[in-house]
Amino acid sequence: MPIEHSLIPFFNPQGVVVIGASNDPSKLGYGLANNLVRSNYQGAVHFVNIKGGELLGQPIYTNVLEVPNPVDLAAVLIPAPYVADALRQCGQRGIQAAIIGSGGFREVGAEGAELEEAIMEVASQYHIRLIGPNCIGLLDTHLPIDTTFLPPPGPTPGDVAFISHSGAICAAVIDWARGQGYGLSRLLSLGNQADVNETDTLAPVAADPYTRVLALYLEGVNDGRRFIDQARQVVHDKPIIALKVGRFKSGQRAVASHTGALAGQESAYSAAFRRAGVLRAETSEEMFDQARALAWCPPTRGRRVAVLTNAGGPGVTAADALESLGLELAEFSGETRAALAGILPPAASLHNPVDMLASATPDQFAESLRIVLADSGVDSVMIIFPTPPLFTAGSVAKAIIPVIHSAEKPVVVAVMGERLIQEAVEHLRAAHVPEYRFAERAAAALAALVERAELLEYAQAEPVMPVQSSEALKTSEISALLEAYGIPVAKMELAKSSDEAVAFARQMGLPVALKVASPGISHKSDVGGVLLNLGDEAAVRTGYAEILQRAQSAHPQAEIQGVYVQRMIPSGQEVIAGAVQDPQFGAQMMFGSGGTEVEGLKDIAFGLAPLTKLEAERMLESTWAGRKLKGFRNLPAADRDAVLDILFRLAQLAAEHPSLEEIEINPLLVLPVGQGAVAVDVRIQAKHE
């Protein structure tokens, strides 16, 4: 995957100038200079400060124009009002990449926002790429380079890259990772993202050979579709796991449909991450727990886990944890059980979870692990043990590590305790074996490996776009628009009098349904504006009057255009299919149980438009409405293929008409297998431009 040329100086600079370097150790400008020198960066290092002087054995230039070659990256840490000038001098000096650590820009209000615009003007004039402002900086433990101003020590070298919208989280993660015994390959704090954003950095960070997994702390993304596009390419080689925060901020907007009320920013992010093949972590700890497993374990082929333990209690906890995450306890073959019986005492439990008993020796741990790994019904293994009473936990760790290293299946370890297990933990960390204190977290790591395998398929799937030509259509003609996309709509005529209603009914054939026609009335049946199954002309005539009267008394202000007449459709399963435009990711699809109780039942699933086959299938299978299409007890199977086809078409329509803010078919009536499905009622909310 190609790397944007202009970003190369950030990740492999020939020389770095620290603008705002200080020889006062209490200043951040000293910290930055010191980190850069201590990091063992092999390129040239230069310092600039208007006061001049000397720092760490080098001169401090008073102006960046004086700095000698080579220099292609500036790390700027001076008060906000002076940054624009410094940047201009960088441009004049030919430096086209700058990391602006200084705060005091957009994040502090209108005045700061003006300063930020000013630096962007200079950057644009001199074609300078910017990271920040208001960021902690960037570091690479292998190049190595450290342009942060954080107090040492920096992270130990490792294989997890961390890209973050929050600088404070970066600082905490460096410290926490060190304590947790794993290293970072690269760390990138993006600050206000005046220029470079999270999406820009995916490809360059993934290109690092030392990076095996990318962990992202996101407060949002800047360009949803571009994020998906870039991430999809990256995850092919390297997993991405992301924590998206800011859920509590997601405000409610005025909506005109069930889909609009239920689809939100968070469902859009989940759908987008799935489309991109990005794992979504729920908590910070989970993100790094799972990142370690993703970095260090071979891929898994399935959900069948073997559990090895030296006590009953931990085995039970492990089995519970696996089951609650949708994993399965592997069923061992007869050979596996026989082999285990050959090395374990008679009282040991040979069924999964394997309880090797408290007396289990390090050799029995290692040999039992070898045996269960060899079983073709086992996809991965969890070993869970408190300190054995007769051996040290460290001796168990040392015995199992070579077996884990030679395995082609993932093995994770839960070592229970804290002080007595330190040696074991250190061996496992040094050997890059994911280790946790509790079964629940080890199980979550295995589940992440399974999800990674599934997400790879999602990222590789291509959207289904059944419609060849997508002519622009007048959106006022709802039925015509849907029909142009090949979505069958129940024929409906607008009657402006009861005579007209009767005439239409006669022409269509009885029985018919009547529905009030009024743009101001969102939910027709709520006001008694729908009458079904009218079997004769008299019923149509009185129905017409009745609907008008009910609608007027419920909505005296609403403009009522008349009453729609529609031929009654044979009964079928009522589902809802809708789309709303998400500001980040474009059209988002919803499918589920239809009717008036959509928001109460919440039997719904979301996906990003246009839909892939995989995603559409998932939407059906994760809802009761979708599962029911296959038939249930006395409910006959319905035309599931027709529903899939209509979902693809509606998704394409929504993707190609971003001005349609909400489109909803409710009900979409699904007829028996082979007979298709029909949009009975359709609502569209278009942008007023």
Add this chain to the structure above:
Amino acid sequence: MPIEHSLIPFFNPQGVVVIGASNDPSKLGYGLANNLVRSNYQGAVHFVNIKGGELLGQPIYTNVLEVPNPVDLAAVLIPAPYVADALRQCGQRGIQAAIIGSGGFREVGAEGAELEEAIMEVASQYHIRLIGPNCIGLLDTHLPIDTTFLPPPGPTPGDVAFISHSGAICAAVIDWARGQGYGLSRLLSLGNQADVNETDTLAPVAADPYTRVLALYLEGVNDGRRFIDQARQVVHDKPIIALKVGRFKSGQRAVASHTGALAGQESAYSAAFRRAGVLRAETSEEMFDQARALAWCPPTRGRRVAVLTNAGGPGVTAADALESLGLELAEFSGETRAALAGILPPAASLHNPVDMLASATPDQFAESLRIVLADSGVDSVMIIFPTPPLFTAGSVAKAIIPVIHSAEKPVVVAVMGERLIQEAVEHLRAAHVPEYRFAERAAAALAALVERAELLEYAQAEPVMPVQSSEALKTSEISALLEAYGIPVAKMELAKSSDEAVAFARQMGLPVALKVASPGISHKSDVGGVLLNLGDEAAVRTGYAEILQRAQSAHPQAEIQGVYVQRMIPSGQEVIAGAVQDPQFGAQMMFGSGGTEVEGLKDIAFGLAPLTKLEAERMLESTWAGRKLKGFRNLPAADRDAVLDILFRLAQLAAEHPSLEEIEINPLLVLPVGQGAVAVDVRIQAKHE
């Protein structure tokens, strides 16, 4: 709460004899003797071993009969086959309490089970109470006493009591707690529970003045109703939090109703814990995270949390975590905002979460905390910070601790990082302030405090039993049974011919419904065995024939008794109300969306019979079916009070008839407000005895 007299020697023995004490340091019998002496236990300590000798400066008696006074507790750690004899000698010596650490009993199979029965016979003969066998033992860090054989060090003294069905988990928890910086008051490993079980120990452990919270690791409970009864009394003074494991084992049994298919062991445990006021933890870490907050924090009055931080990112994470747990960000008063403005820089965010900026001083942390605590709209506070760039985390901790100690509201702290925050962590632990590394876990601790407050109400609520006299009734007469409990049942007559069906229909008044009468056909509508709304006699006549024909072709083997004739009931909301007998906890109730799709929609809630008002309300409010009873859009409100009344009556019926394994009303038709509800179809599965 009174303590069973016979258990007192376990918790306050006058003298302890170690039977199986060994002077070989590689033996567990040495470990036990050594732990007992090292624990600084103030009573008499005696050793017994058939080999005799000397140990830790004391003689080893060869027989327990030789042991001098005082001695009222035996700790036994000799091979299983010798335990019965040793116990007999204890009885002869007048010792009536014994902790049997030895393994080799029921847990190893039939032979061991026989040995276990043998020791129980001796125990019964001499009125000896037993803990174990196959357990780690018991310790009390304040008395102090340590009768475990675990390798030292034991736990530091503290206020969390731990009662466990797994010995291995005990060992791990002692070690883990030490590393996590909290102490234990008492620890109790129950082993095989041949005599004393978890329920027996609740009151004596809670009576310990040093214990502020009880944490339970349960693989089940022995007598469900007694557990509820004991726990309800304990939680009044001291919170109980329990991890119930073994979910994956919960097998499926053959069931005859939707309720039977959906209600299970886990829903029964959840309902029982709620009834008892016991918090249910999902993971081991969660249990101890929350136990600390329960032990150390004052009670909370509500869900409104103030968040104080020195950076934007952590504030966002905290807000997300709180929201996802159903807590709320408090809205500050004008005075609070003004007071914060008075001490914080202009760029600080004064709205919740409060971002005091990276420059925040320890004094600003303390003063801001004081300000938000004083706001009457704030129920609790979370402080979250990575190490501030200009101060140590420790100095922040020292500044806030006095404010936290003087507060009457809970304050929890998330200090982010690991190495740089060690001093802060130590200060907070020493001060008994719950501290976590991540906002998500701190939020969960606050949520546990809210749940604790709610559960106290559940534990105090009393069941509603509307029925005065509950005569024993012949269960074959379903309608009579329900009517005796005041549950209205739609009148139904069994017709054995089409003539009879027509006669019944004429007598009841048309329209009627017809339903196949066959004990072998569980779900009548699945086989087309139900016809609704038959408006004339001809329809009844052909309907009768049609139903018989359909039922016979679907179930050629089923005995068909005829067709039930039922007067059609005006339409209403269809709900399901059912009960199943749980082997541990007795009758368990289910309520939710009725019809044929119960198991697909899964819009259901469970509760323990008989029901309290609080629990019945919760069952309605946690299902869409229940919320809908209040009316929704064009759906009119239904007779919610009638549903509550019927739930109470059905619960009383189920509680008073344990031989009825399943009772299910589906649908229970709920009519408009004031018009009641009617059981339209009822199924009962009785025990075959």
